[in-house]
Amino acid sequence: xxxxxxxxxxxxxxxxxxxxxxxxxxxxxxxxxxxxxxxxxxxxxxxxxxxxxxxxxxxxxxxxxxxxxxxxxxxxxxxxxxxxxxxxxxxxxxxxxxxxxxxxxxxxxxxxxxxxxxxxxxxxxxxxxxxxxxxxxxxxxxxxxxxxxxxxxxxxxxxxxxxxxxxxxxxxxxxxxxxxxxxxxxxxxxxxxxxxxxxxxxxxxxxxxxxxxxxxxxxx
Amino acid sequence: xxxxxxxxxxxxxxxxxxxxxxxxxxxxxxxxxxxxxxxxxxxxxxxxxxxxxxxxxxxxxxxxxxxxxxxxxxxxxxxxxxxxxxxxxxxxxxxxxxxxxxxxxxxxxxxxxxxxxxxxxxxxxxxxxxxxxxxxxxxxxxxxxxxxxxxxxxxxxxxxxxxxxxxxxxxxxxxxxxxxxxxxxxxxxxxxxxxxxxxxxxxxxxxxxxxxxxxxxxxx
DNA sequence: CCTACCGATCGGTAGG
DNA sequence: CCTACCGATCGGTAGG
Numbered sequence: 246x247x248x249x250x251x252x253x254x255x256x257x258x259x260x261x262x263x264x265x266x267x268x269x270x271x272x273x274x275x276x277x278x279x280x281x282x283x284x285x286x287x288x289x290x291x292x293x294x295x296x297x298x299x300x301x302x303x304x305x306x307x308x309x310x311x312x313x314x315x316x317x318x319x320x321x322x323x324x325x326x327x328x329x330x331x332x333x334x335x336x337x338x339x340x341x342x343x344x345x346x347x348x349x350x351x352x353x354x355x356x357x358x359x360x361x362x363x364x365x366x367x368x369x370x371x372x373x374x375x376x377x378x379x380x381x382x383x384x385x386x387x388x389x390x391x392x393x394x395x396x397x398x399x400x401x402x403x404x405x406x407x408x409x410x411x412x413x414x415x416x417x418x419x420x421x422x423x424x425x426x427x428x429x430x431x432x433x434x435x436x437x438x439x440x441x442x443x444x445x446x447x448x449x450x451x452x453x454x455x456x457x458x459x460x461x462x463x464x465x
Numbered sequence: 466x467x468x469x470x471x472x473x474x475x476x477x478x479x480x481x482x483x484x485x486x487x488x489x490x491x492x493x494x495x496x497x498x499x500x501x502x503x504x505x506x507x508x509x510x511x512x513x514x515x516x517x518x519x520x521x522x523x524x525x526x527x528x529x530x531x532x533x534x535x536x537x538x539x540x541x542x543x544x545x546x547x548x549x550x551x552x553x554x555x556x557x558x559x560x561x562x563x564x565x566x567x568x569x570x571x572x573x574x575x576x577x578x579x580x581x582x583x584x585x586x587x588x589x590x591x592x593x594x595x596x597x598x599x600x601x602x603x604x605x606x607x608x609x610x611x612x613x614x615x616x617x618x619x620x621x622x623x624x625x626x627x628x629x630x631x632x633x634x635x636x637x638x639x640x641x642x643x644x645x646x647x648x649x650x651x652x653x654x655x656x657x658x659x660x661x662x663x664x665x666x667x668x669x670x671x672x673x674x675x676x677x678x679x680x681x682x683x684x685x
Numbered sequence: 686c687c688t689a690c691c692g693a694t695c696g697g698t699a700g701g
Numbered sequence: 702c703c704t705a706c707c708g709a710t711c712g713g714t715a716g717g
Contacts, residue, residue: 286592289509293696305697306702314696369589372506409663410655416648417641417667424640435630443629447637450670513712525713526686534712 272310274300279317284362288318288373318370319378325363326385332356333392342400343449349396350448351441353422358429358437365426390415397452406452418448492530494520499537504582508538508593538590539598545583546605552576553612562620563669569616570668571661573642578649578657585646610635617672626672638668 278299282291293314294304311317336352338345357364367382374382393415400406408414422444429440498519502511513534514524531537556572558565577584587602594602613635620626628634642664649660 287507287509289507290593292694294694303703304695305704308697309702312697373510413655413660413663414667416644417664420644420647421637421641424636424643427640428636435633440633443633444637447634447671450673451667453670512710514710523687524711525688528713529686532713 269310271300275307275310276317276320280321280362280366283318283321283370284365288314288366288370315375315378318366318373321363322367322370322374322382323378323385325360325367326382326389328360328363329353329356329389330385330392333389337392337396342396342403342405343452345396346400346448346452347445349393350418350422350445353419354425354441354444355437357422357424357426358440361426361429364423368423390419393419400452408452414452418451421447489530491520495527495530496537496540500541500582500586503538503541503590504585508534508586508590535595535598538586538593541583542587542590542594542602543598543605545580545587546602546609548580548583549573549576549609550605550612553609557612557616562616562623562625563672565616566620566668566672567665569613570638570642570665573639574645574661574664575657577642577644577646578660581646581649584643588643610639613639620672628672634672638671641667 275296278296279291282295282299286295292304293307296314296317297304297307332352333349336348338348371379371382394411397406397408397411397414401408401411406414425440425444429437431437435443495516498516499511502515502519506515512524513527516534516537517524517527552572553569556568558568591599591602614631617626617628617631617634621628621631626634645660645664649657651657655663
């Protein structure tokens with residue numbers, strides 16, 4: 246269920262090298278250290294020296310494997326959005342809207358539970374991205390939201406869902422799932438499958454509204 | 466409904482000065498500039514020179530009004546949590562759990578819609594806080610969550626609510642409302658009252674679960 | 686409220 | 702992969 250992805254950094258390396266078999270382990274070590282440190286302290290509060298120290302080298306040595314600190318951030322944020330997009334497509338089926346909703350929500354929640362550092366950076370460090378990467382990430386995010394809007398619109402059209410605003414419903418559901426990254430612990434009393442099912446339930450309930458606002462469909 | 470609050474910075478000023486009538490306008494100007502810049506770029510990406518420029522003075526001049534950059538952040542984050550706590554108590558009634566839930570959720574949403582910069586900083590810059598302010602803010606946050614847990618537990622005990630996990634329900638509902646700060650626009654097609662009512666509806670629906678997970682009450 | 690300035694730290698480069 | 706070093710920028714202070 247977890248989508249297969251190739252890190253942007255890894256891709257760059259493969260493009261530069263002829264031997265795609267020789268995988269520069271340092272590169273993924275750096276990514277991993279950046280993931281932890283950016284998530285804990287934030288991008289601007291993390292120095293290249295910090296990242297170097299985390300993998301046992303000095304700061305300047307990192308430049309043998311990348312061109313800038315920014316490159317690490319871009320790699321993390323782009324691959325995270327690509328993962329979420331691929332995860333949606335993987336989980337989506339051609340069944341009933343209600344069932345499709347449960348499946349993509351479960352995947353959304355699983356991804357956020359299993360990749361808390363990635364999504365935390367993804368949600369906090371957008372201002373730290375330089376153009377054009379920032380635009381790219383925002384576009385990927387819009388693409389992700391668009392998939393959700395389509396699914397929920399489908400259910401609205403078929404009569405399976407009943408809500409006054411597709412847009413608000415999408416925001417509410419996505420945000421709800423994002424929160425899992427902040428509290429999920431693998432050794433908690435709820436299993437990941439239980440949590441995913443719980444959130445799938447909650448999302449499903451959200452979409453069967455008894456409208457109390459003035460007009461039944463306000464806008465999109 | 467919006468709780469009255471006194472900025473920590475203002476309090477400090479009043480404590481230092483004898484003339485509490487002479488309110489140093491610069492102080493709140495600085496707070497306002499920090500609010501905008503920290504929210505847009507992040508704390509570490511904002512310099513004292515940036516804040517000074519926003520109010521028409523040089524960076525060093527700011528130190529006539531405060532002792533450190535950190536002080537601005539602390540003020541913003543502490544008063545934000547105090548506002549949320551006071552907002553909860555103000556909105557809470559002694560009626561039925563379902564009605565109390567609707568009222569505090571509407572207030573939660575209104576606050577996030579009307580103070581997007583404050584809550585954005587509040588949710589992103591916790592790692593930028595130095596001790597002991599960090600502990601203090603986390604305690605206030607726990608206090609806020611605790612109020613929600615109590616309310617939802619009340620509704621569970623009285624049979625008004627039906628959910629497998631109070632804790633998960635609180636996380637889901639709070640996070641849902643926090644998201645409003647990221648998309649609400651005063652000139653949007655939905656009025657703030659409509660939005661608040663929508664989220665109150667969604668929260669109410671979340672709490673009337675038909676349990677699909679194995680055990681009906683998993684934990685707290 | 687300003688200019689001048691401090692020590693520290695940053696991202697990144699040179700050169701080996 | 703390292704040391705040495707670069708120019709830039711930072712938060713904050715001195716002194717007026």
